Amino acid sequence: MFEKILIANRGEIALRVIRACKELGIRTLAIYSEADVDSLHVQLADESICIGAAPSSESYLKIDRIMSAAEIGDVDAIHPGYGFLAENPHFAEVCESCNIKFIGPSSRAMQAMGDKNAARVFARKAGVPVTPGSDGIVETESDAIRIAKKIGYPVMIKASAGGGGRGLRTAHNEPSLKSAFHSARHEAEKAFGNEQVYIEKLIVNPHHIEFQIVADSHGHMVHLGERDCSIQRRNQKVIEECPSPLMTSGLRKKMGNAAVKLAKSVGYENVGTIEFLVDQDRHFYFIEMNTRIQVEHTITEEVYGCDLVKEQIRIAAGEPLSPHIAHATPRLHAIECRINAEDPEKDFQPSPGRIDFYYAPGGRGVRIDSHVYTGYTVPSHYDSLIAKIITVGATRMNAIERMRRALGEYYITGIKTTVPFHAAIMRNGEFRDGNYDTSFIERVMSSGKLDLKSPSIRLRE
Amino acid sequence: MTLLPKPTYLDAQPLTKGTRTLEIKEIKEIKAIIDLMEKHDLSVFEIEKEGFRLRLQKGPTGPMAAAAPPAVIIPSKALTGGSETTSAPPKPIESKPLKEIVSPMVGTFYRAGSQDGAPFVDVGKTVTEETVVCIIEAMKVMNEIKAETSGVIAEVVAENGKPVQFGQALFRVR
Numbered sequence: 038m039f040e041k042i043l044i045a046n047r048g049e050i051a052l053r054v055i056r057a058c059k060e061l062g063i064r065t066l067a068i069y070s071e072a073d074v075d076s077l078h079v080q081l082a083d084e085s086i087c088i089g090a091a092p093s094s095e096s097y098l099k100i101d102r103i104m105s106a107a108e109i110g111d112v113d114a115i116h117p118g119y120g121f122l123a124e125n126p127h128f129a130e131v132c133e134s135c136n137i138k139f140i141g142p143s144s145r146a147m148q149a150m151g152d153k154n155a156a157r158v159f160a161r162k163a164g165v166p167v168t169p170g171s172d173g174i175v176e177t178e179s180d181a182i183r184i185a186k187k188i189g190y191p192v193m194i195k196a197s198a199g200g201g202g203r204g205l206r207t208a209h210n211e212p213s214l215k216s217a218f219h220s221a222r223h224e225a226e227k228a229f230g231n232e233q234v235y236i237e238k239l240i241v242n243p244h245h246i247e248f249q250i251v252a253d254s255h256g257h258m259v260h261l262g263e264r265d266c267s268i269q270r271r272n273q274k275v276i277e278e279c280p281s282p283l284m285t286s287g288l289r290k291k292m293g294n295a296a297v298k299l300a301k302s303v304g305y306e307n308v309g310t311i312e313f314l315v316d317q318d319r320h321f322y323f324i325e326m327n328t329r330i331q332v333e334h335t336i337t338e339e340v341y342g343c344d345l346v347k348e349q350i351r352i353a354a355g356e357p358l359s360p361h362i363a364h365a366t367p368r369l370h371a372i373e374c375r376i377n378a379e380d381p382e383k384d385f386q387p388s389p390g391r392i393d394f395y396y397a398p399g400g401r402g403v404r405i406d407s408h409v410y411t412g413y414t415v416p417s418h419y420d421s422l423i424a425k426i427i428t429v430g431a432t433r434m435n436a437i438e439r440m441r442r443a444l445g446e447y448y449i450t451g452i453k454t455t456v457p458f459h460a461a462i463m464r465n466g467e468f469r470d471g472n473y474d475t476s477f478i479e480r481v482m483s484s485g486k487l488d489l490k491s492p493s494i495r496l497r498e
Numbered sequence: 499m500t501l502l503p504k505p506t507y508l509d510a511q512p513l514t515k516g517t518r519t520l521e522i523k524e525i526k527e528i529k530a531i532i533d534l535m536e537k538h539d540l541s542v543f544e545i546e547k548e549g550f551r552l553r554l555q556k557g558p559t560g561p562m563a564a565a566a567p568p569a570v571i572i573p574s575k576a577l578t579g580g581s582e583t584t585s586a587p588p589k590p591i592e593s594k595p596l597k598e599i600v601s602p603m604v605g606t607f608y609r610a611g612s613q614d615g616a617p618f619v620d621v622g623k624t625v626t627e628e629t630v631v632c633i634i635e636a637m638k639v640m641n642e643i644k645a646e647t648s649g650v651i652a653e654v655v656a657e658n659g660k661p662v663q664f665g666q667a668l669f670r671v672r
């Protein structure tokens with residue numbers, strides 16, 4: 038087992054990894070930017086090293102400085118969290134060559150699945166259904182037009198090096214295809230340094246359902262069921278639940294087996310997630326694989342009774358899959374709401390700044406994964422996620438009512454947060470019926486039916 | 499209450515008009531005040547009496563303007579954030595705030611170019627922007643660090659052979 042781990046991340050996930058390390062008796066080294074000097078993960082780690090100025094490109098993305106910190110900190114392994122360098126095969130390679138264990142898959146497996154277009158090829162080879170689309174990169178506008186015609190509109194143009202919902206454009210007809218093709222390439226070049234795109238059929242109002250994979254280094258792989266992440270705003274997940282209200286045991290078996298087959302075909306190790314779209318007729322299509330721990334891993338943990346981050350560390354240390362994970366079965370229902378420092382009344386404008394007062398809900402079945410506290414200043418340089426609230430219940434309705442209750446106790450002042458937005462969704466009829474797809478948020482927001490002004494608690498000043 | 503790393507004390511700027519030298523008793527009083535501030539986690543202390551005004555403020559790097567004359571300079575103890583740091587011994591009262599040469603990278607600080615070599619600079623050495631002041635070794639690569647300021651080395655802050663982090667003070671220059 039490792040003696041010391043460097044956490045190459047920040048915010049709530051850095052705290053999550055530190056917690057897992059502490060429970061395993063592993064010493065922790067936090068690296069941080071100048072903007073994160075007061076961050077909770079820096080305070081709680083055994084050691085910390087400042088690696089650069091606030092912008093991510095000057096700090097959390099600086100591979101040389103992270104490796105330097107790893108060297109002077111004399112660590113055995115690095116946990117990359119999610120985002121930043123978590124899916125950077127070059128970083129994984131550098132760790133490998135420095136004899137520091139990268140907690141995740143091999144750089145080879147990461148490379149295979151990281152190229153979204155190549156991943157589709159692997160999927161087809163493994164007999165996993167993929168959305169009808171181009172057979173590879175679409176190089177020219179005329180190719181795009183020809184392929185889109187063949188697939189049939191509407192289509193989606195996707196960046197091959199993309200992820201996180203970026204580098205995507207939709208087109209419903211030929212004129213819009215031309216501009217979508219060029220703007221997708223442009224965004225891909227700027228965001229990922231690679232303008233290559235491919236084209237897929239746009240599944241109308243799908244459900245986004247993903248499967249959790251866990252594999253050790255001895256060839257043993259299982260799936261831990263699905264998460265429904267259809268509640269999205271501008272391709273960013275907002276609310277996730279496990280299990281999916283749409284799922285049947287038959288479909289779960291089919292999709293789970295397909296996910297395992299695909300991950301096995303690239304020799305995948307550690308944790309990962311296979312994402313599918315499911316259409317109105319319950320046909321499922323592979324879209325991409327995330328070769329890292331995900332934000333919403335928490336709901337799988339609550340339903341399947343496991344600690345996925347600890348398991349990541351154990352697997353990386355060469356241990357076989359834990360029996361409780363190898364034989365995990367789902368019990369209970371869990372929902373996660375991502376609390377962002379954004380103003381839902383002003384089109385989710387970012388709201389960084391000092392949190393004057395912070396009180397997090399508690400009680401049975403409530404879990405909070407957050408790095409913020411009273412007096413903490415949310416920096417403006419990074420993503421706006423400040424907390425994840427997870428509720429567990431015996432049934433889906435129990436979990437929803439519990440979330441509604443807990444959000445009513447969640448008191449964060451000094452900045453704007455999306456707490457009232459989530460509270461409104463918990464009261465929404467369609468959501469409560471489990472009747473939603475990826476178009477839900479847009480429809481509900483434009484209909485003006487969401488009442489964002491409902492008060493939560495009022496504490497006496 | 500916020501969770502803060504070790505504090506950095508500031509130098510107060512002297513005013514050129516109407517200054518007078520401090521008496522030993524006053525220096526001792528000011529030092530006692532600083533200790534009390536540290537002990538009770540106070541960030542600002544201000545006192546005004548008999549044509550004398552004093553303001554002491556805790557905070558990050560950078561000089562801070564003092565109040566009306568006569569102004570006082572306080573001895574400062576500077577530590578950078580994070581648990582793996584080196585601390586400087588308190589320095590004698592100066593007449594002008596010192597500039598800091600800080601680390602632009604993460605690595606190990608060496609005062610000389612080789613094991614038994616002479617240090618690049620010592621206290622009292624005059625430096626220009628281009629003067630190499632030390633080596634920071636990162637991932638087996640020896641990086642020569644330039645002063646990027648001019649003046650005279652007043653203090654060697656970092657410890658030879660010890661790790662330094664980004665932004666950590668290496669030298670102080672007058």
